[in-house]
Every structure is written in structure tokens, then in C-alpha cells.
Amino acid sequence: MPLALLVVLAGVWFALPHLSGLLGLAKEETGAPESMPPSACHGSSAAPGHAAGAAFDGFNNRYWAPKDPGDGQGEYLECDFDQPVRLTKIVVFSGTSARTDEFLTQARPARITAELTAKDGSTSTHTIRPADQAGQQTFDVRGSQTVRVRLTLDSAFGTGKGRRVAVAEVEFFGHRS
Known part of the structure; x- marks a missing residue:
């Protein structure tokens, strides 16, 4: 014993x-996951008055849009985190605004590839498919020790002459590593 x-x-x-x-x-x-605001963000390009920072400013009535009109294929938003985070969710507000009457004024993402880069340099990819609707859409995207996220536009709804793909807001949620 x-x-x-x-x-x-x-x-x-x-x-x-x-x-x-x-x-x-x-x-x-x-x-519950907490908000993980990025320390820096930039885009592959930006239309005048619609810089990448508009997609991460906490307001969903301003938006990022690429410089050139079209389907936006290959254009991207990229964010860095000062400290590694354990990412669990990405929230996307497609279009120019969360308001239905403003939402359809530009094109909206139909498919986005999220590439997560970990502290050790390894990457993982996740496909995000927003519905063509105004407002918040939440996606389960998990990544450990994440230091960078690149969101690349693959296809869009509502493209046409003079229309750019718009992203009103992107938010990251998770836990501090």
C-alpha cells in the first residue's frame, strides 16, 4: 500500500x-475566442479611397477594393500579427457595406483562399465561400502559431463594367499563443 x-x-x-x-x-x-486585430495589413492594390486598412478598421461601411475593375482574381489582402495567435474564426462582411441597399453597388467575393503562415514558416490553406448576402458571415478557419494571413480573391459575384470586388470588413478571432 x-x-x-x-x-x-x-x-x-x-x-x-x-x-x-x-x-x-x-x-x-x-x-470563447477573442478578437485578434492584426498589427499591419496591406493589399495587392487599392482603388482610390478604398485602401486595405478600410477592411480592418472596425467599421463595415467603408471597404477595400482592388485598383482595377473586374473579377479581382488574384488580388489579395494580407495581415500580420505582432505575436503568434491561435486562429479559430474569420468573419467577413462582403461588398461595400453591411446595409442591404448599399451591398450590391460593387462586386462581392464568391470564393477566397485564406493562406495562414505559422511562426515556423509553414503554411496552410483554407477555402472560404461567402454567400452573396449583406452582413456578417463567420467561417471556421484554424491555425496554430499564426503570424500572417493572406486572403486571395478567387472569384466574385456581380462583376461587370466598372465594378470592383469589395470587402467591407474582415475580423479574426482566436486565442493568444
Whole structure:
């Protein structure tokens, strides 16, 4: 009996340094994700008055749009984080605004490739398919130790002469690494 007790105590002693990490992981998996604003962002190009920063300013009545009209294919927004984050969700407001009466004034993303770059340089890609509707759309996109996210436009709704693909707002959610 005393030997069994000693074995259990020894096991607890050696497990103590690892318990905080396990408890932290459990908290991340069960806790609500928090907003993860990027420290810097830029776009492949920008139409006058519609810089990349408009898609990350916390307002969904200003928007980013590429310089050239068209389907926007290959244009991108790229964001960096000062500290690695454990990304869990990306929220997208497509079009020029969350208001339905303004939403359709420009083209909107139909498919976006999200490329996540981790602290060690490894990358993972995720496809985001926003519906052609105004307002917030949330996508499960997970990445550990994420330091950069590139959102590349693959296709769009409502393209036409003089219309640019517009993104009103992008928000990242997750946990601090």
C-alpha cells in the first residue's frame, strides 16, 4: 500500500509542470475566442479611397477594393500579427457595406483562399465561400502559431463594367499563443 502511494505521488510530482499547459489547452478549446486585430495589413492594390486598412478598421461601411475593375482574381489582402495567435474564426462582411441597399453597388467575393503562415514558416490553406448576402458571415478557419494571413480573391459575384470586388470588413478571432 505505501509503495502504491509513493508511485502515485511521484507521478503527480512529474506531471505538475505539464498540467498548466494542458489546462490552458482545455481553456482555449472551450473558452470563447477573442478578437485578434492584426498589427499591419496591406493589399495587392487599392482603388482610390478604398485602401486595405478600410477592411480592418472596425467599421463595415467603408471597404477595400482592388485598383482595377473586374473579377479581382488574384488580388489579395494580407495581415500580420505582432505575436503568434491561435486562429479559430474569420468573419467577413462582403461588398461595400453591411446595409442591404448599399451591398450590391460593387462586386462581392464568391470564393477566397485564406493562406495562414505559422511562426515556423509553414503554411496552410483554407477555402472560404461567402454567400452573396449583406452582413456578417463567420467561417471556421484554424491555425496554430499564426503570424500572417493572406486572403486571395478567387472569384466574385456581380462583376461587370466598372465594378470592383469589395470587402467591407474582415475580423479574426482566436486565442493568444
